[in-house]
Amino acid sequence: MLTPDLLQILRCPETHQKLTPADAALVTRINSAISGKTIRNRGGQPVADNIDGGLVREDGKFLYPIRSNIPVMLIDEAIPLPVQ
Numbered sequence: 001m002l003t004p005d006l007l008q009i010l011r012c013p014e015t016h017q018k019l020t021p022a023d024a025a026l027v028t029r030i031n032s033a034i035s036g037k038t039i040r041n042r043g044g045q046p047v048a049d050n051i052d053g054g055l056v057r058e059d060g061k062f063l064y065p066i067r068s069n070i071p072v073m074l075i076d077e078a079i080p081l082p083v084q
């Protein structure tokens with residue numbers, strides 16, 4: 001679980017925008033797309049592993065996945081939004 005203090009300092013590595021936790025519905029949609037093998041990360045690679053959560057960039061264009069309670073803050077690993 002990310003603490004409020006950590007959320008205050010984490011920023012998008014590309015634009016330095018604030019990040020907010022993804023809601024449960026978005027995480028469910030992303031995991032469904034991952035299970036259906038229909039989602040690619042920003043680097044163009046298929047996303048194979050489900051996420052535990054995510055951090056949504058302030059402009060709503062990308063989600064940085066959280067796996068094993070660790071935010072993956074790599075630009076190419078970001079998941080483009082919206083996910084249907």
